[in-house]
Amino acid sequence: MVTRPDGKQRTGQLDDGLKPDPALPPTAVDPATQDAEERKWTPAKIALWTAIALLGGVAWFMLAIVRGETVNAIWFVFASVCTYLIGYRFYSKVIERYLTKPDDRRATPAEYKADGKDYVRTDRNVLFGHHFAAIAGAGPLVGPVIAAQMGYLPGTIWIIIGVVLAGAVQDYLVLFFSMRRGGRSLGQMAREELGLIGGTAALIATLLIMVIIVAILALVVVNALGESPWGVFSVGMTIPIALFMGVYLRYLRPGKVMEVSIIGFVLLMAAIIGGGAVAGTEWGAAFFHLDKVTIAWGIIVYGFIAAILPVWLLLAPRDYLSTFMKIGVIVMLAVAIIVVRPEITVPAFSEFASRDNGPVFSGALFPFLFVTIACGALSGFHSLIASGTTPKLIEKERQTRLIGYGGMLMESFVAIMALVAAISIDRGLYFAMNAPAALTGGTVETAAQWVNSLGLAGVNVTPDFLAQTAANVGEESIVSRTGGAPTLALGLAHIMQQFIGGTAMMGFWYHFAIMFEALFILTAVDAGTRVARFMLQDSIGNFVPKFKEHSWRLGAWLCTAIMVGAWGAVLLMGVTDPLGGINTLFPLFGIANQLLAAIALSVCLAIAAKRGSFKYLWIVALPLAFAAVVTITASFHKIFSPVPAVGYFANNAAFSKALADGKTSFGTAKTEAAMEAVVRNTMIQGWLSVIFVVLSIIVIVTALIATVKAFRNSAAGIANKDHEDPAVPSRVYAPAGFIPTPSERELMAEWNKLPADQRFEKAAHH
């Protein structure tokens, strides 16, 4: 470890003004020792990384080059895991060495602002799980399923390569820069680094993007629960279960989080099983059979009430439940895929890969595949988490690589598993489920006929097969169950029944999957509404100061109502859209999410430039350029494309013209009212696209100006203004990665020898 060649070069005494406590062992591994350790390639290490590279190479070869009848799902696991390992070990190290340059001798906010509540040093392994649970939700489970329309390969490549070069880079950088600023939020950082105009544009864009994201997530739930008595019952039961847990934690046994989570989990399972029984009875099927519009209104009302209820009653307990389920589900999915190893019959590139009129989502592969899969490859929403709770919990600066970069790799793996689950089902079934009712006709006969007429290689579905599949999972119908969640649930049920329970258990597994997706989404809807309400209150507060008082009930309710009204309107628009909802709105979700990523990366670019890392600025510029090109191109398609299926305004014009011509039905809109709805929806969607793209361009341009200014300043020898918190010497030590290196072990041993009273309070669990 800390080799001191001549006895004076101790880690803590580099000449930068940081004065460590001489009574304590070093708070960082000596950089020279660490460097030597990293650069020393023992034969075992070389053999290990050669094996990883070879296995990854073979797996990619099997996926991308070999064209057999089928491909085994295990190759997806190997290709992704090996690429992640290489990306983590080599690329994230480059970022660490040349761009972030963490310094373990500096105290993190969790240390210098420690308050035992919000700022608490947290063991790196625990924080990894915590951060992962906060970033991963329904997004990575839905996008890859929808993108599977184009075949498995485009999605797989984008998820795996995208995360290594873009998504994980964004998460890592935002987390690190926010940590250096005492855990400041992305909005505050944008304001500081980009000035008033850039900062304001970033704030408005973030607010709008949250509205869109919440609306479309809610749309996924509505589509999964529509006309599904079993789903409505079991998901509906999560509300009383969460209320019970909330009361239990508040009054009966405060703080028994683990205990109440297990109780809640058991109740959830009971609700799923009970749902099957209830849906099997005549009254149950009648009572819980709700159409989509009713469910949408239900979620809107629920969203408003949930967002004004105190956190302890509904949000906090459901959060525990959702985290508990998240970890369990992901482990279960991974184990099942590795054990069952399903054979995939979906082609690498499907017939729709080269077209722009696919039934599941419209638009060409470039750019629309890259916005359809946002979460799992590059998700801007993560920048809000990485500049929220997590930076306040980090124990040592060098751990940001594990948590920021590593956490995102984990989410990417979830996306890959969702993709595998979705493509393990029959391809004809996939299109019957994911095409809007306007195309499939909504019945098994018309759907089978439509799917068979697509002329897809190896696809031949019968009405009986569609009906039988629906019966197996306890649903009345699986035709046109768009939104991705039902397809994933069916894929998961298909894999899990081979693992546990057989066909008899398919209904349980299907509804288990629907349940956890709904749980994640309802938590996101509730939390998103709250965050958006606070942002709105603060913004209005600049003009009407009274609104800044968050405890002012009327203001809070008013702002909640505005936010719920905004996403509720988009949700209803999606539910009633004669064109199918998901296939026109989902691209907007991806565009919104990645424009947020472009905003976050712009802020990182400006910060990195101000720190003087010009030579390695490409690390940020590369994903920023890609995200900007993809989202701006996609937005331009959506705004200017003359193809009605792609361009909002083109569609608007086509329907307006049809109305003007006195037609009473046009395309998939069968009535005049439906046509008017299309005209209205496309106009709103079109203008939303325009606003997003304009705001994002403003942010990107202001970031580029800030970058150029920083470059000029350093060329002229003027110091750039730095918004980091002042450096405080650290008084604790913990290793950076999952497994401590030999030098880290040595240093840990030195710290462990220290009498307990001299040690700064230790973080729990080692």
Next chain:
Amino acid sequence: MNAVVEGFRGFTRYLGGVLGADAYAKYLEHHSASGHDGPPMTAREFWRDHTDRQDANPQGRCC
């Protein structure tokens, strides 16, 4: 057998950490280590304060 029990305990402790079940224990640790003035909050008070702070300070969940 002992190793299995140990492993299971470790797992539940980890899961508890991820859920945030140990927040009060950490608060007490901080309180006793940081030269406090006054007694720490009781468990009931702490958890009330814990959720009330979330009320005043909402955090997004990801999609």
